[in-house]
Amino acid sequence: MMSDVCKHCVNAPCLEVCPTGAIIRTEFDTVYIQEPTCNGCRDCITACPFGVIHVSAEKHIAQKCTLCYDRLQHGLVPACAQACPTQSIQFGPIAELKARAAMRVDALHSRGETEAYLYGADDSILGGLNAFYLLVDRPEAYGLPSKAQAQVPSRSVWPASIKAVATSLVAGLGAFLAFGRRKERVAASEREEATSS
Numbered sequence: 275m276m277s278d279v280c281k282h283c284v285n286a287p288c289l290e291v292c293p294t295g296a297i298i299r300t301e302f303d304t305v306y307i308q309e310p311t312c313n314g315c316r317d318c319i320t321a322c323p324f325g326v327i328h329v330s331a332e333k334h335i336a337q338k339c340t341l342c343y344d345r346l347q348h349g350l351v352p353a354c355a356q357a358c359p360t361q362s363i364q365f366g367p368i369a370e371l372k373a374r375a376a377m378r379v380d381a382l383h384s385r386g387e388t389e390a391y392l393y394g395a396d397d398s399i400l401g402g403l404n405a406f407y408l409l410v411d412r413p414e415a416y417g418l419p420s421k422a423q424a425q426v427p428s429r430s431v432w433p434a435s436i437k438a439v440a441t442s443l444v445a446g447l448g449a450f451l452a453f454g455r456r457k458e459r460v461a462a463s464e465r466e467e468a469t470s471s
C-alpha cells in the first residue's frame with residue numbers, strides 16, 4: 275500500500291505557481307488550498323510532481339490532502355495516521371519523525387535490508403518533504419519522481435529563457451541568410467537579363 279498524500283513540500287511548486295494566492299503555508303508548515311480563492315485554473319496540477327491534486331467535478335476547484343488541517347487545529351492527529359493499525363503512517367514534529375525513521379533504516383540495514391533509505395527526509399527534493407518515506411527500491415518503482423524530476427518551476431525559467439533566446443537568434447540568422455541568398459539570385463538574374471539584351 276502506498277500513502278499518496280500531499281508531501282507539503284518545503285519549496286512547494288503548487289504554491290509557487292498559483293496565480294490567485296489560493297495555496298498557502300499554514301501555521302503547521304503544511305500546504306493548504308483555500309477553496310474560495312481557487313479559480314480552477316489547474317496550474318497547480320501541472321506544477322505538482324507528485325500528482326496529488328485533482329479538480330473537484332462538483333465544485334470545479336483544486337483539491338488535495340490537507341493533512342487534516344481542521345483536525346490539527348483542534349490538536350488531533352491526521353485521520354490516516356490515527357486509523358493505521360500498524361503505524362505505517364506516523365505523524366509528529368518533523369525532527370522527531372526523521373530521527374525515528376533514521377533508526378528504522380539502521381535497524382533494517384542491520385537485518386540485511388541494505389537497500390532501505392529515506393526519500394524526501396533531507397533537503398535534496400524540493401527543499402525537503404514534510405511527508406517523507408522509507409523505501410527499499412528506486413522512487414520510480416513507487417510512482418514517485420526522482421530528484422531530477424521534482425523541480426520547482428522557477429528552476430526552469432533561466433534554462434527556458436536561454437533556450438528561447440538561442441532559438442530566436444538561430445531563426446534570425448536563418449532568415450538573414452535566406453534573405454542574402456534571395457538577393458544574390460535576383461542580382462544574378464538581373465545580370466543575365468542585361469547580358470542577353
Ligand code: SF4
Pocket residue numbers: 279280281282283286287288289305321322323324325326327338
Ligand atoms: S506534493 Fe504537490 S500539492 Fe503537495 S505541496 Fe508538494 S507540489 Fe504542492
Ligand code: SF4
Pocket residue numbers: 291292293294295296297307311312313314315316317318319335336
Ligand atoms: S487551480 Fe486553484 S489552487 Fe490550483 S493554481 Fe489554480 S487557482 Fe491556484
